[in-house]
Amino acid sequence: MSRNGKLATDLVQKLERDIVTGVLKPGDKLDERSLSERFGVSRTPVREALQTLAGSGLVATMPRRGTIVASITVADLIEMFEVMAELEAMCARLAARRMARTDIEKLIALGNECGTLQEHADADAYYEANVNFHEVIYAGCRNSFLERQTKNVRNRLAPYRRLQLHRPGRVKKSNAEHSEILDAISTGDAERAGRLMHQHVAVQGEALNDLLAIVPRGYLEPLAS
Amino acid sequence: MSRNGKLATDLVQKLERDIVTGVLKPGDKLDERSLSERFGVSRTPVREALQTLAGSGLVATMPRRGTIVASITVADLIEMFEVMAELEAMCARLAARRMARTDIEKLIALGNECGTLQEHADADAYYEANVNFHEVIYAGCRNSFLERQTKNVRNRLAPYRRLQLHRPGRVKKSNAEHSEILDAISTGDAERAGRLMHQHVAVQGEALNDLLAIVPRGYLEPLAS
DNA sequence: TACACATTTCTGGTATACAAAAATCCATAG
DNA sequence: CTATGGATTTTTGTATACCAGAAATGTGTA
Numbered sequence: 465m466s467r468n469g470k471l472a473t474d475l476v477q478k479l480e481r482d483i484v485t486g487v488l489k490p491g492d493k494l495d496e497r498s499l500s501e502r503f504g505v506s507r508t509p510v511r512e513a514l515q516t517l518a519g520s521g522l523v524a525t526m527p528r529r530g531t532i533v534a535s536i537t538v539a540d541l542i543e544m545f546e547v548m549a550e551l552e553a554m555c556a557r558l559a560a561r562r563m564a565r566t567d568i569e570k571l572i573a574l575g576n577e578c579g580t581l582q583e584h585a586d587a588d589a590y591y592e593a594n595v596n597f598h599e600v601i602y603a604g605c606r607n608s609f610l611e612r613q614t615k616n617v618r619n620r621l622a623p624y625r626r627l628q629l630h631r632p633g634r635v636k637k638s639n640a641e642h643s644e645i646l647d648a649i650s651t652g653d654a655e656r657a658g659r660l661m662h663q664h665v666a667v668q669g670e671a672l673n674d675l676l677a678i679v680p681r682g683y684l685e686p687l688a689s
Numbered sequence: 690m691s692r693n694g695k696l697a698t699d700l701v702q703k704l705e706r707d708i709v710t711g712v713l714k715p716g717d718k719l720d721e722r723s724l725s726e727r728f729g730v731s732r733t734p735v736r737e738a739l740q741t742l743a744g745s746g747l748v749a750t751m752p753r754r755g756t757i758v759a760s761i762t763v764a765d766l767i768e769m770f771e772v773m774a775e776l777e778a779m780c781a782r783l784a785a786r787r788m789a790r791t792d793i794e795k796l797i798a799l800g801n802e803c804g805t806l807q808e809h810a811d812a813d814a815y816y817e818a819n820v821n822f823h824e825v826i827y828a829g830c831r832n833s834f835l836e837r838q839t840k841n842v843r844n845r846l847a848p849y850r851r852l853q854l855h856r857p858g859r860v861k862k863s864n865a866e867h868s869e870i871l872d873a874i875s876t877g878d879a880e881r882a883g884r885l886m887h888q889h890v891a892v893q894g895e896a897l898n899d900l901l902a903i904v905p906r907g908y909l910e911p912l913a914s
Numbered sequence: 915t916a917c918a919c920a921t922t923t924c925t926g927g928t929a930t931a932c933a934a935a936a937a938t939c940c941a942t943a944g
Numbered sequence: 945c946t947a948t949g950g951a952t953t954t955t956t957g958t959a960t961a962c963c964a965g966a967a968a969t970g971t972g973t974a
Contacts, residue, residue, distance in 0.1 A: 468736075468740060468743075468750060468752070468956095468957075469752065469956085469957050469958075470752070470957085471957085471958075472957090472958095495925070495926090496925080496926070497924095497925075497926095505958080505959090506958060506959045506960070507926090507959085507960085508957080508958055508959065508960090509957085509958070509959095511693075511737075511926090511927090512736075512740060512957095515693060515737060515740050515741060515744075516740060516744055518693075518744075519740070519741055519743075519744025519745065520744065525693060525926095527693070527694065527695070527926085527927085528925080528926060528927080528964090528965060528966060529925085529926080529966075529967090530925065530926070531926095540834060543832045543833060543834040543835065544834050546832055546834075546835070547779075547832065547834055547835050547838060550775070550779050554772075554775050607768045607771055607772065608768060609765060609768040609769050609771075609772055610768065610771070610772050613772060613838075613842075617838075693926090693927080694926085694927050694928075695927090696927085696928075697927090720954095720955070720956090721955075721956075722954090722955075722956095730928080730929090731928060731929045731930070732929085732930090732956095733927080733928055733929065733930090734927085734928070734929095736956090736957095737927095750956095752956085752957090753934085753935055753936065753955085753956060753957075754935095754936070754937095754955090754956085755936095755955070755956070915974100916973105916974090917972105917973090917974085918971105918972090918973085918974100919970105919971090919972090919973105920969105920970090920971085920972100921968100921969085921970080921971095922967105922968085922969075922970090923966105923967085923968075923969085924965105924966090924967080924968085925964105925965090925966085925967090926963105926964090926965085926966095927962105927963080927964075927965095928961105928962085928963075928964095929960105929961085929962075929963095930959105930960085930961080930962095931958105931959085931960075931961090932957105932958085932959075932960095933956100933957080933958075933959095934955105934956085934957075934958095935954105935955090935956080935957090936953105936954085936955080936956090937952105937953085937954075937955090938951105938952080938953070938954080939950105939951085939952075939953085940949105940950090940951085940952090941948105941949090941950090941951100942947100942948090942949085942950105943946100943947090943948085943949095944945105944946090944947080944948095
């Protein structure tokens with residue numbers, strides 16, 4: 465499943481990072497000539513990179529009309545969060561059953577880090593630690609296929625998820641939920657870990673409205689795409 | 690997320706079909722020149738198609754060493770079935786809650802078709818009907834993202850799943866499980882539908898050994914890939 | 915001024931040419 | 945007879961050139 469040529473691989477990583485971290489925003493145009501000039505390569509590896517990214521859903525290419533950073537519909541957003549919650553819940557269930565002691569230590573450390581960062585009210589730093597916390601759980605499920613699958617969906621939701629944490633109070637609540645999840649995992653309570661993680665990730669009811677309210681114009685495309 | 694040029698899209702569909710239906714087997718080499726000659730196009734769309742397929746995991750390309758139909762390790766197989774069971778269970782749960790009456794009628798019809806085909810002991814025809822049965826449930830979850838995700842994993846497992854049904858008695862058992870799942874969905878019992886579907890799809894214990902025993906040489910690669 | 919149509923221009927899709935790495939083959943030496 | 949080394953060949957990775965289709969622009973007429 466490994467990617468193609470080295471140039472294309474580098475491009476994929478660079479662009480992926482820019483999209484996930486928000487440097488490139490949903491709707492931004494990615495034209496092949498600019499990218500090839502900017503990176504000093506020909507159009508061929510650029511196209512390969514864009515196709516790879518299209519395959520993972522991070523960009524969308526309309527035939528004869530170029531490619532843009534993927535912007536999804538509200539319906540897509542809801543659907544993807546629904547799946548994301550389930551995938552993370554599965555990771556948490558398996559992690560509760562399979563994580564080694566040393567991994568749990570790491571999770572505890574990251575949980576503490578999240579706690580201190582939360583008190584300092586640094587949303588961006590918290591976001592980083594939060595990502596790490598979740599990734600340790602992905603790894604803890606001991607199913608590398610599930611781990612990849614989960615990360616892929618997470619990346620696609622990253623531009624939207626990032627917005628959540630800038631809501632007042634969300635960081636604190638998120639951190640409290642982490643503690644509970646951590647407890648469930650370290651005591652090996654798979655069902656509880658899964659249930660808590662599902663609630664932690666799912667975006668339902670008011671939370672959904674709140675999220676939609678702060679999504680910038682252009683991040684979402686009209687339903688009639 | 691739509692694919693690139695028309696030629697590449699056609700190639701993707703053709704190759705995908707050949708891989709999923711078993712015309713092309715895991716480990717088969719796919720060299721660009723042969724394919725381009727065989728389909729009367731240049732190497733460019735061929736490469737695009739292969740990259741797209743690599744993105745969905747159906748083929749594997751090693752840098753500078755060409756691409757083959759993906760063959761996975763035993764560990765991968767186990768992991769993927771674990772995820773597959775969960776995805777299908779989620780589909781079933783949601784389907785039980787969301788399927789419309791007309792969809793359920795369709796599901797009943799397909800269930801019956803599976804039943805008659807099972808009595809005729811036609812494994813290949815049953816396989817087709819079985820695929821349809823499951824796809825109606827995928828669609829019934831009313832989450833197109835989950836549907837795509839599930840189909841993708843199913844396609845990747847297709848070469849191995851197909852082997853299962855050629856085991857004596859498996860078809861009959863499978864059909865009985867369908868009936869139960871159908872009942873759970875039509876009565877709206879989401880939890881039961883999910884649990885039954887999970888058991889239906891999961892490959893555990895003896896069933897796993899049975900499956901591994903009939904996987905032909907070359908379908909699986911050594912763990913040290 | 916607004917709209918319709920033609921032309922131009924720009925961008926993406928495809929083909930081909932070239933370069934570099936790997937696999938193969940053959941010869942030669944042990 | 946086998947193994948090793950290098951030359952050859954094959955195949956992939958990259959660049960470039962060419963073509964086609966869609967958007968943008970400009971012009972003329974109502």
